[in-house]
Amino acid sequence: MSSDQTPHTASNGRPIRLYRLPDSLSGKLWVWRYLILRRITQFSVLLLFFATAHWAWGLVGEPLLSGNLSSSSVVGLVPLADPFAVLQILFTRHLLSTEVLIGAAIVLVFYALIGGRVFCSWVCPVNVVTDFAGWLRNHFDLGNALHLNRSLRYYVLALALLLSLITGLAAFEWVSPIAMLHREVIFGIGMGLIGVAGIFLFDLMVLRHGWCGHLCPLGAFYAVVGKAAQLRVRFDESTCTRCGECIRVCPEPQVLNLNQAAERGLVTSGECTNCGRCVPICPEDSLSFDLRPWIARHDQRQRANRTIG
Numbered sequence: 001m002s003s004d005q006t007p008h009t010a011s012n013g014r015p016i017r018l019y020r021l022p023d024s025l026s027g028k029l030w031v032w033r034y035l036i037l038r039r040i041t042q043f044s045v046l047l048l049f050f051a052t053a054h055w056a057w058g059l060v061g062e063p064l065l066s067g068n069l070s071s072s073s074v075v076g077l078v079p080l081a082d083p084f085a086v087l088q089i090l091f092t093r094h095l096l097s098t099e100v101l102i103g104a105a106i107v108l109v110f111y112a113l114i115g116g117r118v119f120c121s122w123v124c125p126v127n128v129v130t131d132f133a134g135w136l137r138n139h140f141d142l143g144n145a146l147h148l149n150r151s152l153r154y155y156v157l158a159l160a161l162l163l164s165l166i167t168g169l170a171a172f173e174w175v176s177p178i179a180m181l182h183r184e185v186i187f188g189i190g191m192g193l194i195g196v197a198g199i200f201l202f203d204l205m206v207l208r209h210g211w212c213g214h215l216c217p218l219g220a221f222y223a224v225v226g227k228a229a230q231l232r233v234r235f236d237e238s239t240c241t242r243c244g245e246c247i248r249v250c251p252e253p254q255v256l257n258l259n260q261a262a263e264r265g266l267v268t269s270g271e272c273t274n275c276g277r278c279v280p281i282c283p284e285d286s287l288s289f290d291l292r293p294w295i296a297r298h299d300q301r302q303r304a305n306r307t308i309g
């Protein structure tokens with residue numbers, strides 16, 4: 001990885017280098033690998049739903065992936081359901097079928113293991129829209145017109161559950177831009193795109209990462225789910241020069257509290273989306289994806305080496 005040399009030195013004696021995008025195509029593709037993989041995953045999920053609905057894609061005589069992001073079925077065998085939508089319905093005091101509850105449990109366990117907000121950066125179609133707004137913001141160097149606390153999304157989450165309880169309707173599902181965008185892509189362009197355009201303009205003109213980083217209750221729900229996830233961003237304190245390049249690209253920069261990460265050897269916050277933006281741009285390769293038990297083992301080895309040294 002190429003990087004500029006600056007005259008400054010970090011407290012660990014290393015020169016502080018700034019990140020520079022490689023000149024070669026292969027170098028660029030390597031840096032963009034997680035972005036490319038995320039887009040492939042996001043579009044593949046949409047393609048599977050679309051092709052099942054419109055081209056009757058199937059397997060062993062069953063629809064391949066029928067339904068939508070709230071409730072679906074894989075080859076008519078494995079039920080999947082959005083656990084936040086299910087939670088809202090439970091708050092409405094309506095009964096749910098065992099199949100839907102099993103579907104929600106499968107999805108919940110999956111994201112609890114790999115990181116709740118993996119849904120946000122690897123599956124949710126709205127992320128493509130908000131990332132595009134973020135890219136345009138960087139391109140035109142736009143500032144924020146508003147400041148909002150990132151905790152606001154937890155209040156929106158609580159409000160969605162409270163409204164579900166009071167109205168007897170799954171409140172967020174009625175206005176969810178995620179469901180709207182999914183419906184529009186799979187079943188046709190219509191009024192739902194107005195909501196998605198609103199989010200795009202809000203993110204572009206008003207606040208950086210405004211929707212996903214401050215308001216979306218589904219993102220907040222998955223942040224709670226992913227608190228104890230096993231797949232994490234590992235942080236190597238010994239090589240980090242605190243150049244700040246990772247924080248500059250992170251959509252949830254508050255999660256990269258490097259002093260806290262140094263104590264645990266990893267990014268602990270459930271708000272990390274495991275998007276992988278920070279990993280390839282670190283000039284010192286101090287960040288990487290790893291599993292919690294391996295991070296713990298690595299830390300123990302490092303501590304033992306320091307004691308011996």
Ligand code: SF4
Nearest residue numbers: 120124126212216219
């Ligand atoms: S925060 Fe909400 S809209 Fe944004 S990516 Fe996550 S679920 Fe999708």
Ligand code: SF4
Nearest residue numbers: 250272273275276278
């Ligand atoms: S810490 Fe890294 S992986 Fe997590 S949200 Fe920030 S850039 Fe993405």
